[in-house]
Amino acid sequence: MAKSIFYHAGCPVCVSAENDILNLVNPNNVEVVHLGENKARIKEAESAGVNSVPALLTPNGNVLHINFGASLDALKN
Amino acid sequence: MAKSIFYHAGCPVCVSAENDILNLVNPNNVEVVHLGENKARIKEAESAGVNSVPALLTPNGNVLHINFGASLDALKN
Numbered sequence: 657m658a659k660s661i662f663y664h665a666g667c668p669v670c671v672s673a674e675n676d677i678l679n680l681v682n683p684n685n686v687e688v689v690h691l692g693e694n695k696a697r698i699k700e701a702e703s704a705g706v707n708s709v710p711a712l713l714t715p716n717g718n719v720l721h722i723n724f725g726a727s728l729d730a731l732k733n
Numbered sequence: 734m735a736k737s738i739f740y741h742a743g744c745p746v747c748v749s750a751e752n753d754i755l756n757l758v759n760p761n762n763v764e765v766v767h768l769g770e771n772k773a774r775i776k777e778a779e780s781a782g783v784n785s786v787p788a789l790l791t792p793n794g795n796v797l798h799i800n801f802g803a804s805l806d807a808l809k810n
Contacts, residue, residue: 660757672795673797676791676793676795676797677797679791679792679793680737680757680758680762680789680791681757681758685757712757714753714756714757715756716753716756718749718753720750720753720754720799720800721799721800721801722797722798722799723796723797723798724798
């Protein structure tokens with residue numbers, strides 16, 4: 657099974673959502689990416705349709721924006 | 734394991750998110766509630782902290798608002 661990717665930026669909303677997602681979904685099937693620490697992957701997230709974090713990119717390419725922590729633009733600075 | 738509750742209202746955003754969630758989470762652990770057809774449960778959803786659909790209420794009481802389909806207020810009419 658292809659992995660989902662959980663994009664976050666360490667914000668409280670992100671951490672809370674991450675805990676919830678990793679409780680619900682098999683953690684082995686989720687790659688967790690911290691865009692604040694790994695700015696090189698912001699472009700990839702953006703191309704996938706991610707507008708804000710936290711967000712979960714599913715194996716079939718859909719983006720689930722989960723609550724709202726920060727816009728992707730805010731992470732670029 | 735306690736069940737999550739997925740609240741939706743049949744909107745395209747809801748249906749798409751429902752498919753994604755049921756692919757990621759064991760469907761046996763998720764109760765799906767259509768608030769458009771089951772208005773009696775809007776109050777329960779509201780009390781749990783749901784502001785809009787689609788939303789997933791986790792077993793530990795957190796609400797994950799997933800993308801945005803409709804506000805709960807819009808479903809009351």
